Amino acid sequence: MSRRSVLVYRDLPRPQLDRIRQEHDVIQADPRREDQRAAFFEALPRVEGMIGSSVRLDAAMLDQAPRLRVVSSISVGVDAYPLAALRDRGIVLCHTPGVLTESVADLLFAMVLATSRRVCEMAAMVREGRWQRNVGADQYGWDVHGKTLGILGYGRIGRALARRAALGFDMPVLYHSRHPVDSGLPDGRARAAGLDEVLASADFIVLVLPLTDQTRGLIGPQAFARMKPGAILINGARGPIVQERALLDALDSGRLRAAGLDVFDVEPLPADSPLRGHPGILALPHIGSATHETRLAMADMAVSNLLRVLRGEAPLAAFPLPAAG
Numbered sequence: 012m013s014r015r016s017v018l019v020y021r022d023l024p025r026p027q028l029d030r031i032r033q034e035h036d037v038i039q040a041d042p043r044r045e046d047q048r049a050a051f052f053e054a055l056p057r058v059e060g061m062i063g064s065s066v067r068l069d070a071a072m073l074d075q076a077p078r079l080r081v082v083s084s085i086s087v088g089v090d091a092y093p094l095a096a097l098r099d100r101g102i103v104l105c106h107t108p109g110v111l112t113e114s115v116a117d118l119l120f121a122m123v124l125a126t127s128r129r130v131c132e133m134a135a136m137v138r139e140g141r142w143q144r145n146v147g148a149d150q151y152g153w154d155v156h157g158k159t160l161g162i163l164g165y166g167r168i169g170r171a172l173a174r175r176a177a178l179g180f181d182m183p184v185l186y187h188s189r190h191p192v193d194s195g196l197p198d199g200r201a202r203a204a205g206l207d208e209v210l211a212s213a214d215f216i217v218l219v220l221p222l223t224d225q226t227r228g229l230i231g232p233q234a235f236a237r238m239k240p241g242a243i244l245i246n247g248a249r250g251p252i253v254q255e256r257a258l259l260d261a262l263d264s265g266r267l268r269a270a271g272l273d274v275f276d277v278e279p280l281p282a283d284s285p286l287r288g289h290p291g292i293l294a295l296p297h298i299g300s301a302t303h304e305t306r307l308a309m310a311d312m313a314v315s316n317l318l319r320v321l322r323g324e325a326p327l328a329a330f331p332l333p334a335a336g
Contacts (some may be wrong), residue, residue, distance in 0.1 A: 013243050014034065014035050014036055015036070015059040015062075015130040015321055016022060016035065016036050016038060016049070016054070016057045016058045016059060017031055017034045017035045017036065017037055017038070017042065017056075017058060017059070017060040017061070017062065017248040017317065017321075018038050018054050018055070018058040018060070018061045018062075018063075019031070019037055019038065019039045019040075019061075019062055019063060020039075020040060020041050020042060020051060020061060020062070020063035020066055021041060021062075021063035021065065021066070021085060022041075022063055023062070023125040023310055023314070024307060024310055027310045027311060027313075027314045030294060030314050030318065031062075031314060031317065031318065032323070034318060034322075035060070035321065037179075038050070038058065040054055041063070041066070042065060042066055043065070048070060048107045055072065055076040055079075056075060056076065056077065056078070056122075057078060058076055058078065059078050059079060059080045059081070059321065060079070060080060060082075060083065060317050060321050061076075061079065061081070061082045061083070062082075062084075062085065062313055062314065062317050062318070063084070063085060064084050064085040064086045064091070065091070066091065067091045067095070068082070068091065068092055068093060069093050069223040070093050070096035073093065073096050073097070073100055073102070077309075079100070079102055080101075080102060080103065080320060080321065081102065081103045081104075081105065081320040081321065081326075082097065082102060082103070082104050082105070083095060083105040083313045083314070083316045083317035083320075083326075084105065084106045084107070084108060084307070084313065084330075085107060085109050085309050085310055085313040086105065086107060087106055087107055087111060088106075088107055088249065089104060089224065089330050090220065090221070090222040090249060092104055094330075094332050094333055095238055095332075095333060095335075097332055098144045098332040098333060098335065099335070102331055103320050103326065103329075104329065104330045104332060105313065105316035105317065105320065105326045105328055105329050105330065106310045106313075106316075106328055106330050107308075107309045107313055107316075107328065108167065108328055109328070110166060110298070110305060110308040110312055111300040111305050111308075111309060112167040112171050113115060113171055114299070114300050114301075114302050114304070114305040115168050115219075115247060115300055116168055116171035116172045116174075116175060116249065117175075118273065118295075118298065118299050119168070119172050119217055119219070119245055119273075119299070120172060120175045120176065121294070122245045122247070122271035122273070122293060123155060123160070123215050123217070123243070123245060123271070124155055125177075125269070125271065125293055126243050126245070126268075126269040126293050127152055127153045127154070127155050127158075127215070127243060127268075127269070128152035128153070128155070129150070129152040129269075130152075131293055132290070133146070133150065133152075134159065136150070151220065153268070155180055155182070155215075155270070156180045156181055156182065157180075158182055158214035158305075159181065159182065159183045159184075159185060159212055159213045159214050159215070160172075160173070160177075160182045160183070160184050160185070160206075160213060160214070160215050160217065161184075161185045161186070161187075161209040161212065161213025161215065161216040162184065162186040162187070162216075162217050162218070162219065163184070163186075163187050163201055163206070163209060163216065163217070163218050163219070163220050164187075164188065164207075164218065164220035164221070164248065165186040165187070165188035165192050165203075165219075166188075166219065166270070167188060168219045168247075169188075169217075169219045170194075172217060172219065173186065173194065173195070173196060173200075173201050174196065175194070177196050177200040177201055178200070179194070183199060183200075183201075184196070184201035184202075184209065185201070185202060185203075185208065185209045185212060185213055186201060186202075186203055186204065186209070187203070187204060187205065187206050187209045188325040190314065191203070207237060208312065210234055210237040210238050210239075211237055211238070211239060212239060213238075213239065214239065214241075214242055214243065215242065215243050215244075215245065216238065216242060216243070216244050216245070217245040217246075218230065218244070218246045218247065218248040218252055218253070219247060219248050220248045220249075220252055221248070221249070222248070222249035222251055223250060226248075226249075226252050227251050228244075228251065228252070228253065228254050229252050229253075229287045230244070230246075230252055230253040230254065230257075230258070231253075231254035231257045232254070232257045232260070233255055235258070235260070235261040235266055235267065236266070238261075238266065238267065240265075240266060241265075241267075241268045242266075242268065243267065243268050243269045243270065243271070244258070244265055244267060244269075244270045244271070245270070245271040245272075246270070246271070246272050246273065246274055247274065247299050248274060249274050250272075250274040250275040250276040250277070250278065251276055252279045253272075255276055258270060258286075259285055259286070259289065261300060262289065262291040262292070267291070268291070269291045269292070269293070270292050270293070271292075271293040271295075272286065272292060272293070272294050272295065273295045273296075273297055273298060273299050274296075274297055274299075275294075277327045278296075278297055279296065280294065280296075291319045310319040312327055312328070315327055316328060316329075
């Protein structure tokens with residue numbers, strides 16, 4: 012098999028980089044770094060494979076890469092890629108589902124606990140020297156066990172989250188999915204429900220939806236108005252699913268008790284964003300899959316996807332591109 016040129020546009024662990032180098036010629040260039048941006052674009056005309064994440068590719072970039080056969084994303088979500096343009100050029104798009112399921116579900120449930128029990132707020136009280144007497148009612152949190160968890164999106168991560176809630180904390184679970192899907196739990200532990208019922212009945216609403224034309228801006232003023240007063244929103248999906256101004260309004264009016272956000276419209280979160288210092292928001296820097304074990308597993312799967320396609324084999328996980336027309 013002839014060696015081909017592969018563009019690596021995100022740092023990879025050394026063992027995974029060596030796996031690619033054993034079979035192909037590697038060009039490392041991250042267009043987000045000013046000193047590497049020119050090298051990234053200079054490489055496009057000769058590369059047949061690309062691997063990375065967190066860089067938004069577009070059709071114009073693909074036009075500069077006429078030999079490109081495969082893009083292997085070190086992610087599950089693919090909203091950074093021009094799906095129709097990839098399809099039209101016959102380029103395979105790979106991703107890494109499955110390997111991050113449990114880590115993301117762990118973080119989402121940690122955010123449920125942290126927001127309801129005001130963990131970060133109370134830790135700051137101690138750290139800043141403001142804990143000078145026993146806490147009173149103004150500092151109390153709220154129980155999680157026995158409360159209703161609503162999950163919007165019920166794929167692998169949604170089901171893993173439901174297991175933690177229903178079996179670990181005795182929480183009734185309502186879930187909303189685009190397609191009929193079994194709960195994966197014993198009878199009576201979880202059930203499918205319409206969007207309006209989930210919004211109106213859940214004490215915690217957790218978003219694990221993909222970003223699509225249908226879900227962009229889904230959680231806005233009307234959705235917040237339908238939520239149970241005092242509910243808590245957790246977004247571990249994609250930032251643009253939630254209308255951030257409407258979220259702030261819902262918090263300030265008391266409609267929402269709190270929100271936990273691991274994703275935002277603009278990342279990293281701008282210094283002047285009102286989300287940064289809002290007392291009702293637990294803001295995290297997009298760390299759903301950010302454990303040593305999971306990031307290594309994602310890199311390993313992405314490299315396997317890349318190498319398999321360049322060998323003429325089926326990848327472990329190709330994202331289904333939309334049909335033409």
